[in-house]
Amino acid sequence: MKEIFDVIISGAGPSGSILGYLLSESGYNVLILDKENFPRYKVCAGGIQIRAAKMIPFNIDSQIHNVITRIHFQRKSKDDFIGEYDQPLMYTIDRKNFDDYLVKKAVEAGCIVKTGERVKELTVERNEVIVFTEKGRYYGKIFAGSDGAGGFTIRKFNNFRKIRKIIGYEIEIPVLGYGKKYCADRKENADKKSNLALFDKDSVVIDFGGVKYGYLWLFPKNKRISAGMGGLPEKSREIKKYLSAFIKNTDFFIINEKEESQVHAHFIPVRSRNDFISSYRILATGDAAGFGDAFTGEGLYNAILGSHIAFSSVDKALKNSSFEFHDYNKKVSSEIIKNIEYSMIISKIFFSSQYFYYKLIKKNEKLFKSCCRILRGEKTYSDVVNKLKLIKI
Ligand SMILES: Cc1cc2nc3c(=O)[nH]c(=O)nc-3n(C[C@H](O)[C@H](O)[C@H](O)COP(=O)(O)OP(=O)(O)OC[C@H]3O[C@@H](n4cnc5c(N)ncnc54)[C@H](O)[C@@H]3O)c2cc1C
Incomplete structure (x- = not known):
């Protein structure tokens, strides 16, 4: 049967x-x-x-590899600021x-x-x-x-x-640690002998401005960093170009040359x-x-x-x-x-208006904290939109 x-x-x-x-x-x-x-x-x-x-x-x-409480924001690698939250925002897996x-x-x-x-x-x-x-x-x-x-x-x-789609490119880079740029405020994390910054376990990096509708990320996962960038499919070439230039910058992380990695792409x-x-x-x-x-x-x-x-x-x-x-x-x-x-x-x-809102989040801690509450499930997008009185649907 x-x-x-x-x-x-x-x-x-x-x-x-x-x-x-x-x-x-x-x-x-x-x-x-x-x-x-x-x-x-x-x-x-x-x-x-x-x-x-x-x-x-x-x-x-x-x-769970890392418990993230800190976001290092930047615009095209400049104009940095760090947003910290007193509770976990996400885990990396x-x-x-x-x-x-x-x-x-x-x-x-x-x-x-x-x-x-x-x-x-x-x-x-x-x-x-x-x-x-x-x-x-x-x-x-x-x-x-x-x-x-x-x-x-x-x-x-x-x-x-x-179907409406975002395209995402990702590479998992074997690393010894984040580069000096991301550990500058954490001297205790630096390896004095080699002067290399050690892996900053609780931080992710978000870089805006590389393409119009998208952003670049660095997420730590144990001894690797997921570096990637998402955006509109028609901007694929720009995304790939920006990402590959970004990952060549040795200030950002120290690559473990002994292992290999390659870029993959997928739709969302x-x-x-x-x-x-x-x-x-x-x-x-x-x-x-x-x-x-x-x-x-x-x-x-x-x-x-x-x-x-x-x-x-x-x-x-x-x-x-x-x-x-x-x-x-x-x-x-x-x-x-x-x-x-x-x-x-x-x-x-x-x-x-990326630049305007970037500055707004940089200046306005309350807004950053609202975003954190969304990540933690304590608020929804609609709460934030309605609060900002931008639009109602
Ligand atoms: C670059 C990139 C970065 C991302 N980063 C994040 C992130 O940090 N956080 C986050 O929340 N989301 C992220 N996402 C989105 C996330 O990966 C997906 O939303 C999530 O995987 C969806 O889970 P799913 O089970 O629906 O599908 P999937 O995880 O895609 O699983 C689908 C499964 O179906 C199988 N399958 C496909 N076709 C067939 C078939 N014909 N027959 C049988 N099996 C089939 C596949 O092999 C796969 O195992 C990212 C996506 C991309 C592209």
Whole structure:
């Protein structure tokens, strides 16, 4: 007799693994399919906001490399200022190991995970979904598309070319430490003998002004620094040029020449209101649903929040044998899409007058602290926009 899974999830990134974990913990029969073999590299700066980490339903302490409390801001490497917060703003993780850890947790909870198996097609019948891979076919009651920015789901249900996107370039540089520039105010961190500044564990660097709608980042991860830059896809050449000039500057960090690294690129989809979210027996989560933040380019928070919302909708659907997912659309609209729209507004406002807002944050500690509270989940974009009385939607 053919096996029918309660849920088949395409993609074992954070959104797929966490959804799988939550469903399996509740006793459902779940299959996760991923085209890659794990552990696999994922293009990502590896910054996970505190509010996102808090929503992970198990302990992730073993995965945290750095606890970030300090942001070193600069405009084209000049006009620096440091923003410090008295509580953690985010953690850094290594996505290769982190995602592998999440998959293992999903397996421990009871998920069947098949890696190295790409989802190629899907058909929806009245009583089931049939998922076709390179190796065979699987039957389920529900299909969850969690297969990321360029995966099966986003392409199957949208006109992929028309999806709004940010492009991100990232290189993980093996380092001995940040360069002198970023440790100047922390003499105690300097290695007196070599006069090199040691790794500044609690700081990230954000450099604005290199391209119009985007920024460059340096995030520490143990003995590596994730250096990257995001922006509009049509500015790809400028982004690559700025990033490669930046990482050649030896004042910024001291490279460990013994190891190699290379630049990778990936899209971050930022959904428009009418992009696909769900239909009969199908729902999309994470990057596959276009949950990227237009201002920061982050996606982990919305991916994890989306998995929780998807979990309660799937649970309800299976209990009531009703597979329309209207409640999923509604909840995602109010808890995620609205904030993505605010992130678009903030992005347009900030990047159209970058210099003005840069100065404003530099001078106005209250504004910096409001941004910190967003990262910690104590405030939302809409609170900040409404407070600034810029616009209401
Ligand atoms: C350069 C860059 C830097 C970023 N930095 C940050 C950051 O610091 N913080 C942050 O919060 N976010 C960041 N993001 C965004 C973040 O990486 C994503 O939002 C997040 O990974 C989304 O998780 P997901 O599970 O939805 O998708 P993914 O993590 O992309 O997982 C999707 C999975 O689906 C699999 N898959 C794809 N196609 C198929 C198929 N046909 N069949 C089966 N499996 C398939 C893939 O192999 C993958 O394992 C960054 C993105 C980029 C590009």
